[in-house]
Amino acid sequence: MITPPILQDPVADLPSPEWIIGSDPTSVCRVTLYHEVLSDEESSAYFLALKSGIHWQQRSIRLFGKQVMQPRLIAWHGDPEAIYRYSGDTWYPEPWVPTLQALRQRCEDISKTTFNSVLLNLYRDGNDAMGWHADDEPELGHEPVIASLNLGCSRRFDLRHRHSGETHKVWLPAGSLLVMAGATQQHWRHQLPRSKKITQPRLNLTFRRIITC
Ligand SMILES: O=C(O)CCC(=O)C(=O)O
Numbered sequence: 001m002i003t004p005p006i007l008q009d010p011v012a013d014l015p016s017p018e019w020i021i022g023s024d025p026t027s028v029c030r031v032t033l034y035h036e037v038l039s040d041e042e043s044s045a046y047f048l049a050l051k052s053g054i055h056w057q058q059r060s061i062r063l064f065g066k067q068v069m070q071p072r073l074i075a076w077h078g079d080p081e082a083i084y085r086y087s088g089d090t091w092y093p094e095p096w097v098p099t100l101q102a103l104r105q106r107c108e109d110i111s112k113t114t115f116n117s118v119l120l121n122l123y124r125d126g127n128d129a130m131g132w133h134a135d136d137e138p139e140l141g142h143e144p145v146i147a148s149l150n151l152g153c154s155r156r157f158d159l160r161h162r163h164s165g166e167t168h169k170v171w172l173p174a175g176s177l178l179v180m181a182g183a184t185q186q187h188w189r190h191q192l193p194r195s196k197k198i199t200q201p202r203l204n205l206t207f208r209r210i211i212t213c
C-alpha cells in the first residue's frame with residue numbers, strides 16, 4: 001500500500017495559469033499550464049511512491065503492420081467500469097489507491113471537473129517518449145478535459161495544430177499540471193519527443209473521464 005504525503009492547501013493560493021493555447025476560458029481550444037501545483041517535497045515524495053508502488057507494464061502496439069514495444073512503461077487505474085481502448089489495446093483498470101486519489105482530488109479542484117481514471121506513463125530516460133497523437137478515443141467523449149500532472153525530470157511537450165502546423169513547445173517541470181480542454185483534441189496533436197540529453201526518469205499522470213454506459 002502506498003501512503004500519500006500530506007497535500008498542501010488551499011488551491012486558491014495557486015499561481016495564475018499560463019495560457020499555452022487560448023487566452024481565456026471562452027476559447028474553443030484551451031491548454032493551460034499551472035506551475036507548482038505540488039511543492040518540491042510533495043513532487044519528490046509522490047514520484048518515489050509511485051515509481052516503486054505502481055505495477056508498471058510495457059506493452060506492444062501495432063505500428064505500420066508490425067508489433068513494437070511501446071517506449072515507456074504504463075499503468076491504468078480507475079473505477080471498475082473505466083475500460084480504455086487505445087492503439088489497438090484494451091486496458092482494464094487497476095483500483096484506485098490513496099496516493100492516486102489524493103492527486104486526483106488536487107487535479108479535480110484545479111481543473112474544476114471530475115475524473116474516473118488515470119493513465120500513468122513512466123519515461124525511464126530520454127529514450128522513452130510518446131509520438132504525435134490526440135486523446136480523441138470515442139470513450140473520452142466530446143471535448144474531453146485531460147489533466148496531465150508531471151513528476152520527476154522536466155521534459156519538453158509539443159503541441160501542433162492539425163492543419164496550420166502552428167507549434168508550441170513547453171517544458172513541464174515536476175509539480176506542474178497541464179490541462180487540455182475544449183476542442184483541443186479535435187484541432188491539435190501533442191507529443192513528448194525523445195531527447196538524448198535526458199538521463200533521468202519522469203512520471204506523467206493524465207486524469208481522464210471515460211464515458212461509460
Ligand atoms: O507524458 C506526457 O506529458 C504526455 C502523455 C500523453 O499525452 C498521454 O498519456 O496521452
Ligand SMILES: [Mn+2]
Nearest residue numbers: 133134135190
Ligand atoms: Mn496524450
